[in-house]
Amino acid sequence: MNNEDYGYDYDYLFKIVLIGDSGVGKSNLLSRFTTNEFNIESKSTIGVEFATRTIEVEGKKIKAQIWDTAGQERYRAITSAYYRGAVGALIVYDISKSGTYENCNHWLKELRDNADDNVAVGLIGNKSDLAHLRAVPTAEAKNFASENELLFTETSALNSENVDQAFRELITAIYQMVSKHQVDLGDSGNNAAAAPKGPTISLTPTPNENKKSSSSNCC
Amino acid sequence: MSIKETIIERYPSREQLVQNGIWRSELYRNRASMAGCDRSWLWRTLVLTPHMEMDVSPFEGDLLPVPLITTKREEEEQEGDQQVKPTSHERSISEYRKKMQHNIKMGIRRLTPREVVHDPLQDSKGAHVPTIENDELSLDEALEIIDLDLSRLMLDDMFRDPAVLAQLRQLLYNYLIISKQRQSSHSFIKDPMEENGDSGEPTTFRYKQGYHEILGLIYLQLSPENGTTILDSEMMRNVLNIYIKLMDQVAPVFYDEQALINWDETQFSLILKNASPILYDVMYENGNSHNNLIWLLRWTKVLFLRELPRDQVLIIWDHLLTFTYPIANYVACLIVTLLLSIYDQLLELNKHDSDHDDIIEMMLHFKENKVIPSIDMVELCKLAGNICELWYSRQFHDIKSICDSFIKLKTGIDTSNTIDPNRQRLENKLRQNVMKSLSKGK
Numbered sequence: 001m002n003n004e005d006y007g008y009d010y011d012y013l014f015k016i017v018l019i020g021d022s023g024v025g026k027s028n029l030l031s032r033f034t035t036n037e038f039n040i041e042s043k044s045t046i047g048v049e050f051a052t053r054t055i056e057v058e059g060k061k062i063k064a065q066i067w068d069t070a071g072q073e074r075y076r077a078i079t080s081a082y083y084r085g086a087v088g089a090l091i092v093y094d095i096s097k098s099g100t101y102e103n104c105n106h107w108l109k110e111l112r113d114n115a116d117d118n119v120a121v122g123l124i125g126n127k128s129d130l131a132h133l134r135a136v137p138t139a140e141a142k143n144f145a146s147e148n149e150l151l152f153t154e155t156s157a158l159n160s161e162n163v164d165q166a167f168r169e170l171i172t173a174i175y176q177m178v179s180k181h182q183v184d185l186g187d188s189g190n191n192a193a194a195a196p197k198g199p200t201i202s203l204t205p206t207p208n209e210n211k212k213s214s215s216s217n218c219c
Numbered sequence: 220m221s222i223k224e225t226i227i228e229r230y231p232s233r234e235q236l237v238q239n240g241i242w243r244s245e246l247y248r249n250r251a252s253m254a255g256c257d258r259s260w261l262w263r264t265l266v267l268t269p270h271m272e273m274d275v276s277p278f279e280g281d282l283l284p285v286p287l288i289t290t291k292r293e294e295e296e297q298e299g300d301q302q303v304k305p306t307s308h309e310r311s312i313s314e315y316r317k318k319m320q321h322n323i324k325m326g327i328r329r330l331t332p333r334e335v336v337h338d339p340l341q342d343s344k345g346a347h348v349p350t351i352e353n354d355e356l357s358l359d360e361a362l363e364i365i366d367l368d369l370s371r372l373m374l375d376d377m378f379r380d381p382a383v384l385a386q387l388r389q390l391l392y393n394y395l396i397i398s399k400q401r402q403s404s405h406s407f408i409k410d411p412m413e414e415n416g417d418s419g420e421p422t423t424f425r426y427k428q429g430y431h432e433i434l435g436l437i438y439l440q441l442s443p444e445n446g447t448t449i450l451d452s453e454m455m456r457n458v459l460n461i462y463i464k465l466m467d468q469v470a471p472v473f474y475d476e477q478a479l480i481n482w483d484e485t486q487f488s489l490i491l492k493n494a495s496p497i498l499y500d501v502m503y504e505n506g507n508s509h510n511n512l513i514w515l516l517r518w519t520k521v522l523f524l525r526e527l528p529r530d531q532v533l534i535i536w537d538h539l540l541t542f543t544y545p546i547a548n549y550v551a552c553l554i555v556t557l558l559l560s561i562y563d564q565l566l567e568l569n570k571h572d573s574d575h576d577d578i579i580e581m582m583l584h585f586k587e588n589k590v591i592p593s594i595d596m597v598e599l600c601k602l603a604g605n606i607c608e609l610w611y612s613r614q615f616h617d618i619k620s621i622c623d624s625f626i627k628l629k630t631g632i633d634t635s636n637t638i639d640p641n642r643q644r645l646e647n648k649l650r651q652n653v654m655k656s657l658s659k660g661k
Contacts, residue, residue: 022428023367044368044428046525047516049583065576072364072428081509 010054010063014174015085016167017115019107020092021100022071025126028157029092030068033167038157045070048082055168057175064171083114088121088174090166093141095125095154096133101141108148120173122151124166129156222246222253223260233268237541242604247534247597258440258533265540266461277460278397281452285362285392355423365391368431374524375439382449383438390434390459395424397463398470427474429520430466436524436536437461465539468546473519482519483512487551490606493615494555494622497634498562501569502578510575514582519550526585531596538600544607552603552610559622560591560599563630570647 018026027045031037034051047070054063067082091107093100104123111121123145125136138154145152151173153166226246230236240246247253267277356364369387372378378387399422441458442450450458472478488511492499502511517525522539523532535553539546558565568577581590602625609618623635 022364023371041373042371043373043525044371044431046429046432046520048513050580070428081513 010061012060012062012175012178013065014062014087014171015065015067016088016090016170016174017067017069017082017086017111018090018092019069019111020071020090020124021094021097021103021107024071024092024094024097024100025157026068026071026092029090029124029126029155029163029166030066032157032160032163034066036160038160040158055171057168057172058179060175062171062175064167066167083111086115086119088170089115089119090122090124090170091150092124092126093136094127094130095136095138095141096127096130098135101125101136104144108150118177120151120170120177121148122153122166122170122173123148125152125154126157128154128161129158226261226264233264236264237543241537241541242543242601244597244601246537253530253534257442257444258537259442261537262437262440262461262540263457265537266464266542267457278393278456278463282389282393282455282459283396285389286358354425354427356426357423361395361424361426362388362392364426364428365431368428372431372435374432374435377439377442378435380449383442386449386455387431387434387438390438390455390462391426391430393459394430394434394462394466395426398466399424427470427520429474430470432521432524433465433469434458434462436532437465440533461540464542465546468542469522472547473550479512479516479519480509482547482551483515486548487511487515487554490551490610490618491555491558493610493618494606495559495562495619495626495634498558498565501565502558504569504575510579514579515554517583518554522550523553527594527596528586531594534596535600538604544604548610549603549607552606553599555606555622556599556602556625557591557594559626560594560629562626562634563632564590570644 018030020026022044027042027049028038030049030051031039031042034053045068048067050065050067052063052065054061056062067086069082089111091104091111093104095101108121111119123141125138125141141154142152144150151166151169153162153169155162155166157163226236226240229245230240365388369378369384372384372387377383402425438450438458441454441461442448472482488499488503491502523535527535539549543549544552564581565578568581571577581588584590602621605621606618609615609621623633626632626634
């Protein structure tokens with residue numbers, strides 16, 4: 001689980017944002033997924049941080065660039081830059097704090113307002129190791145996720161439970177959307193109407209030999 | 220001889236200490252002696268000595284205790300304790316502990332208001348609606364975030380001590396009241412519970428994550444050397460006054476989103492453009508300044524605390540606390556000097572970084588990656604001061620000259636003859652293509 005795996009060598013780059021209230025464990029989910037580390041004494045995130053990990057999905061190397069945002073920042077012009085180009089998002093709450101779950105609705109709204117329409121979203125109930133303090137029933141969260149067409153997983157960044165799975169599911173869902181989109185485009189003879197709405201989707205298929213090459217680069 | 224004795228012997232006045240000791244770097248000639256030195260006496264001398272035109276007189280009374288925000292359950296629990304009369308400090312530690320237990324039990328936290336009057340995401344230039352009102356929290360909301368942040372304050376082991384955390388909580392509470400009352404043009408300090416008569420309704424406050432970290436460093440520097448004893452009331456007042464003085468300039472610019480955007484547009488980016496047009500093009504190539512604000516947010520909010528080693532940060536703060544230049548302007552100049560120090564790295568990254576992400580990543584991981592292996596912070600602080608001076612006197616050509624010399628000294632690159640970086644990139648790519656073609660031909 002090395003952050004430097006594959007380095008500049010990947011097929012797709014997916015930008016994923018982690019959002020949710022302060023203290024729900026976003027930074028530790030990020031570090032658990034990207035470097036397999038957990039820091040029981042992690043600092044409050046100021047602004048934004050990001051880290052990457054490249055994984056293989058259906059034979060393709062996918063570099064996940066994961067942006068961890070400060071929980072207190074919301075409805076802000078600068079932080080909206082975080083959402084630009086995001087193709088996936090994980091809304092995180094703490095299963096032992098019902099307030100953080102209640103706020104998921106607002107995070108989802110913010111995401112819908114700012115991110116691309118096609119962004120794939122997962123709901124994460126983190127800190128599942130605190131089962132004895134559970135304040136959010138799994139069934140309720142699952143129901144909320146289902147109503148809003150979100151992936152759903154309960155995780156524990158502390159003991160690693162389901163963290164990899166949650167990210168992999170999201171990345172796979174994004175990849176499948178991309179593949180389907182490419183097939184659709186092929187079927188419809190590159191019909192522009194089949195293209196996703198919205199300005200951003202930066203699902204740039206990237207040639208292995210050229211990191212993050214963009215179609216706008218002329219040479 | 221201690222630093223304090225050295226300073227007293229060498230500098231008869233604060234002015235001389237500021238001019239010669241700090242800005243002419245005399246204090247730092249013996250780096251080893253300043254490296255591990257706590258700044259208690261130095262910072263108190265710099266900030267609290269009556270020397271400047273203060274906007275308001277310093278806070279001199281007793282700090283208000285943090286009021287207890289209770290739930291019914293807590294009220295019931297407290298009924299049995301009514302005959303106990305703890306001291307105010309004991310009360311605040313006990314309140315802190317109870318609050319933390321309450322957080323664990325109840326888990327209700329609303330970090331920001333559920334509704335905002337105006338959505339700043341819809342704003343555009345010229346349509347700015349002040350955001351301060353939208354940022355305000357009720358007292359219990361503010362205290363909840365403060366508790367959460369203080370529980371994650373990792374500046375030093377001393378911040379594990381509940382007694383120390385209770386003091387920090389009290390300092391932040393008092394700061395919030397003072398800043399709120401000054402914002403409302405009220406007198407210096409007044410219990411907010413009294414403000415609304417008998418209603419008991421708490422007023423709203425403006426607390427942002429990061430406030431705690433700035434306070435933490437001041438507290439740490441002013442704490443007794445053994446680091447285990449809590450501060451006495453006089454030292455608490457000193458911490459609060461230094462914090463107020465610093466935050467007077469930091470909070471309105473770096474903790475207000477629109478102000479930060481303005482700072483980027485009217486100060487930071489323009490200073491960078493004058494210092495190095497090439498670097499400016501690299502950093503602002505796609506015309507989207509928000510890309511830089513993503514990393515600048517943290518750099519500015521906690522005044523380099525997370526970006527540089529502690530010894531370097533303390534040197535920067537020594538300079539900031541002289542208040543020789545407006546902090547917003549000086550911070551802009553200082554960040555420019557740090558960018559100039561890695562001029563070659565930034566240009567190299569830009570060759571392949573079409574979406575600016577690599578540059579953002581480097582700037583966000585500046586400390587961990589030791590982007591600058593050995594920084595001469597004293598030199599950078601001095602250079603930033605010079606740029607500030609030239610900026611104010613509008614000697615833009617001179618800014619470029621000293622920055623060109625600095626880049627040449629640091630990287631060996633001569634930037635006095637400007638080459639368009641886009642042209643440079645195009646040339647590089649063409650060169651690469653030719654090389655590829657040639658190697659295929661072989």
